[in-house]
Amino acid sequence: MTVTVGVVVFPGTNCEHDVAAATERLGASARLVWHADGRLGDVDAVVLPGGFAHGDYLRPGAIARFAPVMAAVETFAAGGGPVVGICNGFQVLTEAHLLPGALQKNRGLRFVCETVEVEVASDRSVLTRGVDPGRRLRIPINHFEGSYTCDPDTLAELVGQDRIALRYTDNPNGSVADIAGVCNEAGNVVGLMPHPERACDPLLGSDDGLVLLGALIASSGAPLTGSPAAATATA
Amino acid sequence: MSAGARPEGAVDDPGVHRALGLTDDEAGAIGRILGRAPNHLELAMYAVMWSEHCSYKSSRIHLRRLPTEGPGVLVGPGENAGVVDAGGGVAIALRIESHNHPSAIEPYQGAATGVGGILRDIFTMGARPVALMDPLRFGPLDDDRSRWVAAGVVAGISGYGNAVGVPTVGGEVVFDGCYAGNPLVNVLCAGLLPVERLVLGQATGVGNLAVLLGSATGRDGIGGVSVLASAGFGGDAAAEEAKRPNVQVGDPYEEKRLIEACLQLLDEHLLVGIQDLGGAGLACATSETASRGGVGMDVDVTAVHRREPGMRAWEVMTSESQERMLAIVTPDDLERLLAVCERWEVRASVVGRVTTTGRLRVLEGWGGEVQADVPAASLHEDAPLYDRPRRRPADLDRRADDDPARLPPPEDPGKDLAALLLDPSWVYRQYDHQLFLNTVVGPGSDAALLRLAAPGVPGGEGRGFALSTDGNGSWCSLDPRAGTALVVAESALNVACVGARPVAVVNCLNFGNPEHPEVMWQLSEAVDGMAEACRALGLPVVGGNVSLYNESRGADIDPTPVVATLGLVDRLERRPPGVAFAAGDRVVLVQPPGTRPSLGGSLWAVRRRGHRGGRLSPLDLAAHLRLLGLVTGLVADGLPSGVHDVSAGGLGVALAEMAVGGGVGAALAGVADHVGLFGEGPSRVVFCVPPDRLGTLTQRARDAGMEAVELGGGGGDRLVLDGLVDVAVADLAAAARGIAGWW
Amino acid sequence: MSRFGALVEVRLRPGIADPAGTTIERSLPTLGFGDVSGVRTGKAIRLEVEAADVEAARGRVEELCRRFLTNPVIEDAVVTVEPLPGTVPPGAASPAGPGEAPR
Amino acid sequence: MSRFGALVEVRLRPGIADPAGTTIERSLPTLGFGDVSGVRTGKAIRLEVEAADVEAARGRVEELCRRFLTNPVIEDAVVTVEPLPGTVPPGAASPAGPGEAPR
Ligand SMILES: Nc1ncnc2c1ncn2[C@@H]1O[C@H](COP(=O)(O)OP(=O)(O)O)[C@@H](O)[C@H]1O
């Protein structure tokens, strides 16, 4: 059975084709899901790709979170379905309160596009499941508002529950605790600022992103019984 | 219908046309075209359409001398963008534009709207924009205002380009005092399209509808093109204040939706024609589509969706509000067009109808009062054409004789070398340069190299295209003809360095005040130099832009033609070697025998000694053409481990950039003195090559009629040039990055 | 029903880093504004609302702030509301004229 | 010398397009805020200034606006200044408390 990945498109999203191409490279099939649709259809995983939904006006993700598709994403996530927000998608997930914290302007007050090194900090998320913690990956970042912020209690909870999926080895944006990606308690909802889809082809300089997207597709295909995600979802 | 009704309100006060920037002769010509005195709206439309920016009235007679034809050229100059056949059913649309004057007064929005404008030129052709480039020139960064301009321009390109979702894959950053009062902000865009989707901006089919898509129309940049682009900066505060309301604000989110909506409309075959609204707004778009289609158009100004109350017809017709397109559609397809627009949340209003009359009529409501009635084609074709006086600058011979080789040599060449390095990563780090998973070589190398692929454009699998933008005001001020030819040569060589075959160019001619005969002479010479080089190298000029009146306080900028070269890669299987040394590999300089670099107009002379004299090194175009073939072939075959052409800063800077690029030093010899180190000249490439391939490389160079001079070997953490330079690579890198401290 | 003009000042909550404010402040001494300190940046959003009275208008705007205009993880808002004199022409830029502050 | 708190509202000049405001406004009906219109976005900058009196303080802030905080090509500023009660503890977010408007 091929895994079907639903890739959500808001007006202003721009990485949807890239995410689709990268997941297809891994043998999955990708389906674009329009923001105004209230249903996701028959998908095994959902990716909210990068871009500038609604121009990032007001705050990145602030308008997108009210789109009809987001109710469907919430239901899908509540049922244990894998949901990954990349960059702008991460911002949407925090605005929708599917993930804690917020993404502020980079410490340097400038947009940053470059390849950085991240370290897998936890294998509890659907994006890092089966990947050895401590593994380092070279993946591009591309954002202005990527400085992860949360209050100390939330940070303690994230650390205590092993929910920091990825950390920068050389913090490019001022994120608290070098956080590059976090997940929810169940591990099935993940947000990250780096763009794994941009690192899926040696011709483009790195294919380390296949590690993350491969993990996502593997955890979407396999029935989630016994996984922390399914345990929480059915609890 | 009020057919036959005549527009009211003839203007008989010459003060009005003069205020609009029309000369008395031009106003007289308008009267003759109409057979009556024009009214205010008509005058305003002619004024913007006949402005320097829209009509190229000072440059057109010269531009005709450029070679514009070639086997792969599908669309040449004169359309919104040039289009080149890339084979396999894929075509590449290419265009470059300037946004110099708006950027001088509101750097962020000036640059941002420059990006927006160039994108529309590309998707108007039916192409999906896939790459932007930004050749930039500012005053030195130790000046507060130049710093403000530079930071704002870069932020504006970043803010708009990233949000609209088109990667910025390269450009230039140059600092020179001549740009302090008048920065140059050029923007290039390339787009890909299936050949059969190619559309031209024309209206046909009587009864078809003109639909205005996108942003509401406000009083943005009313008369902007004539006011801003057709006048220099006098340094007069009141005059600059008066220009202020002409600044427009860009909305990349609107543009993104417009791109998607228009491409969908084209894919669904719902459009007869489409045209972007740029300079001169609706007046330009309606008359241009009508005259290209050989038809007329009635425009209902009241149907234009507006942002502000109380706008007059002339304001609506000449507004330069951003993010708008004019679509020509059959009445039958209107409903489906509106549905596509609704999906993308793009506003659409039917504002015009195609008529048989050949006239552009502006109406106050269908069947309402006729506000303007002019022959549509006259707004373009009857624009004045000037052969302005030209004069060779009086000081040119004196400057040519003032050879910088006579300057005392540097005491520490290594120190001068470090001071000439500039790492532009501070700039391009702020640009998304990777979107669409196409960017094989992004900014930071000789040219950008992209896969020939875009959503909705099949047929380019396994192939690529390359782009480089280049200009050199110092060379061109010494000798605009030879300097421009050198710029063309360099640009083509940059593209070859990533393994691409140069196939076409576009250009942006940034010059001073055309009313100065010296400037017109420079322009004319530059065109001849470009024509000569392009002809010899087989590079058709498929498009361009002319930006005049680049001056401040009476001083013209150095003549700065910017050339962008497009190259094609037939087999894109591996990443090209890049600007780097590899430890253990040999370093070889390949050049035509007898090459003599010159310090005339060189970075070293200008920047280290403030010296702007001398002669340029000669260019042998036949040899250069052979070199291009050689370099493309060597790189495509994967022979070298590093490659870099020698350009501004000479061999020394090229070697230093390779050391910094790969983080590996080299031990080299064979450079005699500072002239050899910093002298500039065409047709030189440095290769780094594994020892076992050295013989092949040397042989292939000889077969191409080149000499291959072995300079030494890569390795270590210092760049050593026997007897001249001995610097740590880390120190060179730090010096190059030093620039970032200024922003 | 009447029309009210509102100014919403969206501020970073105390304790949340404000790199933009810090950057402005750091550059002030060299510009000759060493007497200025404590710079904090936020957003100013002007809007108009239709409501029965000032209190109702304020209530609506505060609800809008809570649900949409602020991200409570990092921001809070200060709302000022004032009645608009007469009808405001459509598309008018903002309720208060230049130089005039809301009360 | 005393300390004054200032609120600078940087606004787009009337007639200048405000894409952010337009986009925010367009999203309001779906959120159930069809009664809100005329949205214009700007910046709110709070700062403190040392000056002899309110007028001197206002003068300094206005100069700062002109020279640094706005680009008069597209923006203007509304400045409100008020005396600060006593000394403000370092790190305090802003002179006025939440919900309290500057006068
Ligand atoms: N403004 C800019 N935007 C993006 N890339 C830039 C910019 N300026 C320079 N670059 C990139 O930096 C690299 C070096 O530029 P340059 O020294 O002008 O190259 P060359 O001398 O080979 O023409 C190129 O890859 C160029 O595209």
Ligand SMILES: [Mg+2]
């Ligand atoms: Mg080069």
